[in-house]
Amino acid sequence: MTSATLAAPTRARTAAWLQNYGVYVAVVALVVFNVVFTENFVSAANFRTQLVQAAPVCIVALGMALVIGTEGIDLSVGSVMSIAAALIPLYLGAGPLVAVLVAVVAGIVSGLFSGVLVAYLGIQPIIATLALLVGGRGLALVVAHGQLVQLHNRDFLALGTGDVLGIPVMVLVAAVVAVLAGLLVQRTTFGRQLVAVGGNRAASTLAGLPVRRVLVGVYVISGALAALAGVLSTARLGASDPNDLGLLMELSAITAVVVGGTPLTGGRVRVLGTVFGALLMQLVHATLIKHNLPDSTAQMVQAAIIVVAVYVARERSSR
Amino acid sequence: MTAVTDPGTSRTTAPVLEVTGVSKRFPGTLALDDVSFALRPGEVHALVGENGAGKSTLIKVLTGVYQPDSGEVRHLGHTVAFRRPAEAQQAGISTIYQEVNLVPLMSIAGNVFLGREPRTRAGLVDWRRMNAEARALLADYGITDDVRRPLHTLGVGAQQMVALARAVSTDAKVVIMDEPTSSLEPREVEKLFEVLARLHAQGIAILYVSHRMDELYRVCDRVTVLRDGRVVHSGPLAELPRLELVSLMLGREIGKIREEGVTAFGEEHEVEREPVLRAEKLRGVRKLRDVSLTIRPGEVLGLAGLLGSGRSETARALVGAFPLDGGTVVVAGKPLKRGRVPAAMRAGVALLAEDRKTDGIIPNLSVRENIALAALPRLSPFGLVSKSKQDRIVRVFMERLRIKASSPDQKVAELSGGNQQKVLLARWLATGPRVLLLDEPTRGIDVGAKAEVQALIDELAREGLGVLLISSELEELVDGADRVLVLSDGAVAEELTGQDITEEKVLAAIARGGHDD
Amino acid sequence: MIALSPRNAAFAGVLQRQGAAVVLVLGVVISWFAFPRFGSADNLRDLALQSSFLAVIALGMTFVIISGGIDLSVGSVYALGGVLAAYGSRYGLVVAILLPLVVCSLIGFVNGVLIARTGMAPFIVTLASLLFARGLLLAITNEGATTYKVDAGSPFLALGQGEILGVGTPVWIALVLFALGGVLLRRTRFGQAVFALGGAEQSAVLMGLPVARTKITLYTLSGGLAGVAGLLTAAYLQSGVTVLGVGTELDAISVVVIGGTLLTGGAGTIVGTLVGVLLRTLIQNVINQVGTLDSNYQTMVSGAFLLVVVVIQRLLARRRS
Amino acid sequence: ACTSREETAAPQAAGSGPAASAASAAPASGGCTLAQTGYPKVDPKTAVIGFSQSEKEANPFRTAETQSIRDEAAKLGIPGDHLLTTNAQSDLNKQISDIKSLLDRGAQLLIVAPLNSDGLQPALDAAKAKKVPVVTIDRKVTSQPCTDYLTFIGSDFVQQGKRAAQEMARVTGGSGKVAILLGSSGNNVTTDRTQGFKDELAKTPGLSVVAEQTGDFDRSKGQSVMEQLIQSHPDLTAVYAENDEMGIGAVNALRTAGKNPGKDVKVVSVDGTRNAVQLIADGSYNAVIESNPRFGPLAFQTLQQFADGQPIPSSIVISDDSYDETNAAQKVGNSY
């Protein structure tokens, strides 16, 4: 065999390795960079802050990853968060549990709505959820009379600020969601069917998979997780702020998913990659703030990082 | 057609297209291993080999779809490195790739002329001329549909003819055809051969891939045999006995290959009286007109007809994958809910679809997952996937069907066409069906695998499965089926049984159906 | 299901293909009678003018979406184009036009190269350039603190504020661009390649189409048109406003889709997009004419409207097939 | 319906505080008069009046602003169908068409809350062509007063920044490290409040700005940014937030980090919303510079004066109050 044929596989292997592990490498690299160049980076409190801030994006992104796995997209997540936020104060009087349940149910209903539009009416995911993105926030504001409401229920606020065994509740919730998502994708028929539907919908239909049910299920999960993220963010904020909560969340979540190596073309879901994608974007954000870069530079740097990360993680055609 | 190449002249004429020492590696496979091969002007050169031997890969290397890892490609004596198919086409190499590669939503005429649309003096696309030219061109290939209709409204076979028309209508010096007849039916195959003869007369070099032996001997001058990515033979075809060619392809001794006839089907089956599936007056939105049929356990029911006669539509309707205006399907006494594939599947009806690329494989899933897909709920207690149960079944079927993959974890997209087909067959067998609807099951499968699949169909019927076999290869129907329904224009035109099932009678029935109305 | 008579089927076909147009005509007729001021020449002229900027952006988006792609960067690029035009206007008309055109096309070009040559998803590439263009805009405006004004006497203003036959120049420019766009899409090989790309990219490659070149051209076109919209806006507003264009990409996408272009690519029309833009403007105008709607309800109504149009279109399409 | 709110969180009614009033007596001469403009005399009490709001009424400032216009119209006995309102939903192009459509629908007087200082020229031109006087409120436009628009009524944002810096110097005792939570990038309010603050702060050498990051006028973004800053600048002693929402976000962040807002780290912001003023009263916040949204009375009064032929100054800067530990408790009712 010639040296060319030997060299090619090595390069291919490096590329394939990067494609699989690039996002972890990037997170580690960024941590190392910060440890060296950022003052006061190495502290428990700081890591805690980063994890807490990444948690809502991470939760939403996990739902988004499932949707993207079916070759869909869910633009409505930010608005669902805002609907959840709007509902919380209305039901907090009946106790935090009721309020949280109501919010999550609202998320499920939103997901059901998008899911039915996509699965049964055959409307493009991007446009079905775009309608909810536009209308959903309006709905939330109508429900809340456009008002920000300060919350005082301690038990509820503890969701945002409390700890369990020294781990912030928000981080714990995100971790549980991640583990469940991982199991769902790898170990359940639903998960495998989801990936198959994303890989080839026509073939999945002919293979007798419950394609519509899978699609609706995926949007319901995404809606529920978005609502959950909305609840947690509201608790952390100490106020229900339907006007601003979750703005542009869809883009952050999609970025986390794609940077984490899940292709937008569906047929594949990388759960751990998504978690690290969210962490990576959080760290980038933190680094830019800590180095006090102006908004202009910050946005351009983020753009560059997204491009590089996705470039490395992209699916290569075998040429 | 006879071999016209004179050995004396062919030595002096430089090859139009030539590769030397080409290797191409994919993750897990060495698809081409030091391949050297030459295509001379004016010859029809057969490229044969088992599924996965590397034929399509070689074609893709020749035409710039893939870059070889080593070795070189020469065109008219000059070393070339086509970086994309466009460059090969500019150099006068026109290719019909294995899977139909056209644009479904675009008009038929648009597809024929895509990239080289006739233009007005102002440089704008001249639609009127384009449609007129396309109409004239396609009429030669027996396609008389409105050329302004989107391509996807044609059946697969007709699409293949469009692709052929497109490839041939460029003034190419070399035409490469990767299994052009696999979705054609006898009449269309004859059309194709007429075209081939014309090209041959014009001195155009043709590289021809097919798994159908008779075709090769009819049209080809020379043959190159690939096995496991290596060239094992290259030479004039007429001198090579058929048996020896097969043995070269399969890499087995001639003695071990029993020549049993063209197909591997056995004797008649023992058929039960009570049908397992009974369809009454199926009426489709598009085509079907009151199709009724029954399938009995242990029986192979053949379905014959012209392109677009409604065979595929019938099969899809039976599994509920096709909207129906009326009709009922009863399986084992229970009527199926219309339009629900899962219900049909639960009742034990499975369809191996015609187009494996769009309706069959899930490309980015592994061989294992593709096989287990339909049986997944059964293999997964409480909706939790059990890998061991999966593996057991996957192993059984990979062995039984001799699926060639580097491992069950290989992506199914990386398999050769024939092996993909076997994976799909395995998918259905894994569900343990009562009725198997096979729409062109041996399309694009090599001789070895084809015999295996045919023997398998036989065996399945013997085990008591009801089988519906759709095939455009008459001998397959004649040898394999216990009963043949001839469809014409969406309706059952004739039913042939027992001794009546001969090629002549089936052809005659098809012809009658086609001309009656 | 009721079988459609051929005549009904043909009608449903028209509805499906021209669903948005039918809604538009109905909307206009109803508004004409319901709101006395709606049909005034001033109002109509203003509707046209107001539609023209988004129309130009949506034109580029139509090409991109037909090719099976998407361009999220247009909103930021639009704003950037406006700022660059206003900045350039102090160096004369030529600079005012060329500067935004070149820079915005360049951003589109880079999008195209990244998409065509690396196989990255258009969604994510253009999402990155959405951020990039906004960042660049902030960088050249001193974090948004500086707003470049166009001098009152500048000939550049005529592009935005001038009128020809009583109709604003931007409207004419948009119409001309749409006409050119229609020819480009329907009557050139490039246009055919765009359709082919959206319908079946792999086939397009194997059929020997210049796929990469087509994609690069597409995104360059989209960026350039967003730049044109930006410069027209700058001429109209007399300044390079920094707060423009947030969410404009979503507006553009929705009008293209309302206009009947398939988001999966491979099918679509330029006229449909024009109808989509007009429909959007009409809805805004109607909401204003009603006048009593709480602003939060307005958002809800826009979302619901988008949904209704898309669902109707989809149902009609299904009936037809 | 069947909801159950938290008892403590009763939504407050907006618009209970004092209306904006002009800071300085209008100069008698040099103002803009009806005669000068050649506009027809239109009595606001009987005219059709158009109001163009810039953003959704989903934050206290906008809610109070719109409410104040409506209340004043009602008070003057203007019939409901004579007050036309539109909302630009933060889209500048939409605001222009909104204003034009108001004119089309017969508005004879216009009150505009501009989305941006620049870019409304076409709308103003349309009003000028129809001889309709325009009063801009809360944000000044960079066009010609008296010719392009009648006058501007509102706060001086630069001044607000300066006053915030003065408060900052006072509450910190003149030394410390300050972080700035900026408003949205590209917004004139952000620019002005930053410039005023920094210019004034430079006069206190003991105070230095260690970080300035955008919080987009949004509470949760303010909170996240502040959380980051607390980690990277543990020695931070003060925060200037360019609106109350971000200030409250900062307070949240400080609390979760175990710090004592208002004491360990001083917090100063601009706006005067109920929540922020209440925090001052509770001792967790240090000062708020008011930005009064209640323009209704002053706007109508100005239009009346113009109709009466009185000269109108080119800009009417209102007097903004300020809240600090000494007055927050009494004045909390004035906040919005």
Ligand SMILES: Nc1ncnc2c1ncn2[C@@H]1O[C@H](COP(=O)(O)OP(=O)(O)OP(=O)(O)O)[C@@H](O)[C@H]1O
């Ligand atoms: N894109 C790819 N990635 C990885 N492996 C591939 C790819 N394409 C082909 N292969 C592998 O290369 C080998 C040769 O495949 P090829 O498609 O050339 O076979 P073929 O001779 O055309 O077979 P068939 O008769 O079934 O069409 C096979 O083992 C196949 O699995």
Ligand SMILES: Nc1ncnc2c1ncn2[C@@H]1O[C@H](COP(=O)(O)OP(=O)(O)OP(=O)(O)O)[C@@H](O)[C@H]1O
């Ligand atoms: N007029 C049409 N419009 C859209 N799709 C069509 C039309 N006619 C046929 N098809 C599709 O083409 C495929 C093949 O059609 P059909 O079942 O009629 O052919 P067939 O007899 O199986 O012939 P073959 O499969 O050999 O082409 C089917 O999937 C059918 O849905």
Ligand SMILES: [Mg+2]
């Ligand atoms: Mg092949």
Ligand SMILES: [Mg+2]
């Ligand atoms: Mg068929």
